[in-house]
Amino acid sequence: MDYLALAFALLLPWLAATLWLQILWRGPQPRQLPQHTTAGRWPMLLGYGYILGALLSAALLYFTGISGLPLSVWPALLVISLFAFGAVWLIRNPSALPILAPQQAAQHHSGLNPQTAQSETDASLRDTAVSPSVHASPPSHASSSEQGMTPGRTALPQTQSTMPAWQWVIFTALLISVGIRLTGLALELWWQPLFPWDAWTTWGVRARVWTELHSLVPFIAPEVWLADPDSPAYTIEAYDYPLTVSLLAAWPALAYGDWNESVAKLPWLGCALALALAFYGQVRRWGGSPLAAMIFIWGLFSLPLLNSHIALAGYADLWMATLVGLAFMAFAHWARARVWRDGLLAVVLVICLPLIKEEGAVWAALFLPALIAYWLPSRWWLVIAAVALGAVLLALVATDLEQVLPMLNGFTLEYQGAWRPIWEHLFVRSSWHLFAMLMLLTLTLAIVQELLGITPQPQYRSALAWVLAVLTGFYILFFWTVAAQWAAMGTSINRVLIQFVPAFIFWMYITFSISWSVFGKR
Structure with a gap:
């Protein structure tokens, strides 16, 4: 111990x-982005780094178990130590990987000096995302030619290093409030026993068995277990759930040396901190001020x-909510400037969704409508989306009741929902x-902006398409499947919704920010 x-x-x-994320982000910036825009990078890297590191740990622990070795973290x-040393070596020797060479070297080899690159950048990007009333950069009185901009174009908002004193006062108050709240939650996490239902019937049970036996013992169906009393396997009702969450709980317990519920729960605290760091960093990278980022983090972590x-x-x-949120934020940044690093992050996290829960495969598929909307002309995608939604609803009404919803354990389609429990739980x-x-x-505002052509950039319509796809999925799940009973009983409607809330709140930020950029200065 x-x-x-x-x-x-x-x-x-x-x-x-x-460190590996830092290597990716220290390379040459694309010409769609200002070369000196680094606000929020380190919080973002720390947030994403924790999640990717935890998933890597779970994966390596799994391979240790199936290799026949005693289950151990060492x-x-x-x-992982070799990965870390490799990252340090590359940081100290950047020329070993030319694609990730420092930004200045890339500019030198391309024949561009920083001023020329910045001028071309500002002229190439039509993006006006800023944060309401706490705009990241002060108004400039320079002419468009002095700023390297062409008429009719708006440069990416720059994040200034200082804020007015009153904004720092509010920022500090919100930071202290969130810090106190997270401290209280950490103490509850440490002091309380493993209380949640799924934890002590599924996720925690497997983690404890693996920790105490130092073996990745399989879990099988109860009827199979009863048929073979001599089997070394264990059984639980949810024996076929993905292993990742149990591996995440087993990791610290194995390092500690014995099963300890408080220790096994520590990754959940790290997951919450990673969500806060990544959210803050991504809002700052979008152009938001520190105060704007902290306001939305405060809103997120004030949810009971x-x-x-x-x-x-x-x-x-919580893990699903964090992965979905981080994947959506990375996808939104990719759609904004087509930076391959953001796209890679989004793809990796989306691929990992089914490893957390079975429905993760369905949640991953919800990014396809966002990709389609990204490539469609802005004037037509809402029409196509409305026609597609109508076709889906018509199919639901016309189909026989034996049709099966894919990837959801054979949920039969039959209208059986009611609005009252939805209204009660949400409002x-x-x-x-x-x-x-x-x-x-926000949904009303986003649709109005799209219809009026205020947000012609693809990142906004793809984000809206993703939100509409998620809401359509909610409707099908809670009105056309047995999950309607879960809504009436209150057993899982909130737990399903929480998996999308961090992404929804980031979408609220980018939606309100574009409104402020259009109407806030008039």
């Missing part, structure tokens, strides 16, 4: 993944249900504060 080994096992994967930590999933660690939904009860109302307001 070694807390030093525990700290080493938790921090090393985070460090290794963050073989995996050896591999999200707080419950942090304090009552053990559910898989009446206290799990969501004002989130549902803000969601309706």
